[in-house]
Amino acid sequence: MFPIAATAPPPIADLTALASLGTMPALIRQLAGLGGCGRPIRLEGHRTEVHTGTGEILHHLDSTALAAGHLLVRCNNRRTTRCPACAETYRRDTYHLITAGLTGGKGTPATVTAHPRVFATFTAPGFGAVHNRPSAGRCRCGTQHPDGAAELGTPINPDTYDYRSAVLWNAHAGKIWARFSIYLRREVAKRAGLSQREFREHARVSFAKVAEYQKRGAVHFHAVIRLDGPEGGSTPPPAWATAELLADAIRAAAAAAEIPGPVLDGTAHTFAFGKQLDIRTIRTNDFAGGSALTERAVAAYIAKYATKGAESATGTLDRPVKLLAELAGLDISEHARRLIRTCWTLGARPELEDLRLRAWAHMLGFRGHFSTKTRRYSTTLGTLRDARAAWRRAEALGTELPAPTGTAASDDEPTTLVLAAWTFAGVGLAPTERWLVDALTPAPGTEGEPTRG
Secondary structure, eight states, X not given: OOOOOSSOOOOHHHHHHHHHHTOHHHHHHHHHTTTTOSSOEEEEEXXXXXXXXXXXXXXXXXXXXXXXXSEEEOOOOOOTTTOHHHHHHHHHHHHHHHHHHHHOBXXXXXXXXXXXXXXXXXXXXXXXXXXXXXXXXXXTTSOOOOTTOTTTTSXXXXXXXXXXXXXXXXXXXXXXXXXXXXXXXXXXXXXXXXXXXXXXXXXXXXXXXXXXXXXXXXXXXEXXXXXXXXXXXXXXXXXXXXXXXXXXXXXXXXXXXXXXEEEETTEEXXXXXXXXXXXXXXXXXXXXXXXXXXXXXXXXXXXHHTTOOHHHHTOXXXXXXXXXXXXXXXXXXXXXXHHHHHHHHHTTSGGGGGGOTTTTGGGTTOOSOSEEEOTTTSOOHHHHHHXXXXXXXXXXXXXXXXXXXXXOOOTTSOOXXXXXXXXXXEESOOHHHHHHHHHHSOOOOOSSOOSOO
């Protein structure tokens, strides 16, 4: 792995050598393809495309012939703290995924704007009093904390704070959501006067959600939830489907979604969402209401949190902890330190082995996916990445974009056999490559609506 200097002077000697060898243009082209990624994966190997009909070699790529000496692949890390460029791409893709499910596009019809849709936030229960900034009055500690104060989200009394339950709740949060999604379909069917079997023939619940950490280190979920016809967004919902019915069903399902946890030292644990549940109807962008929650605002809000982990809110780590002794030399809050230690201690118990708490200690026990969706909500992140890769390949080769996936190929269309062998060679950039990437990367844009996925 190469060290990365955030601000380095131009490596004049190395740049001069590259220019004299004539490899500078090729290296710049290779680095430009990273889109600003500062921690690319370096691969050694080769890739050969062979025409299956004639045996002709159509294209051959060998890593030794590349200007960087390796094939460089974007790291695709979603965390801003690890790779701002790749995180921005992930944020934009999430924005377009959420927007497609609200306004249509990318395979989703525009008629989804007429479907009942709500934006809901599900929180964790309390594990002890923490320093906060209530809308009225002072914190329980008697102090009126300024915005951004370091103590916000930390326990008022750390010795009585239930660190064990806090960690275990994070570890079970994904299961709580799964139970809620089952109950939600039952509650919607009940309000429509339908059985579960009949409900599947009349309507479908679609959603997209993202996980966010509160300052206290507990995960909560933001979700766009939509009522569709039986085939998803492509079919209109039944006449009885309203945003009010959906919101009422969400409240009932959230209150009932409880799962059993482990019994530790004679104490049985159960896990459920907290009492704070916020549900708001999503209006169209042209809705003429003062503080209406619009599609654009929802998509931007969810996309923002898709690139943040526990490190952004709680001041913990953005990478796994290999040894507990590492904590002594890390600049993290005492609250985060105690949460990680609790994960480490509980992770040693055989009855909690399936939770893998030590492996996910840096995430304070949460091991679920940060961004999930139902199959028919809208497009997928994989589809967006494939479309972008195809566009870049076509741009580099100067050809037209390929036909969309699913287009039938003619019987006489030539097929290509791809033979490839790649091995891992490292992560990161050499100092000269780092400087060139910084020089090639445009200034970051605003956090508003992306103009391109």
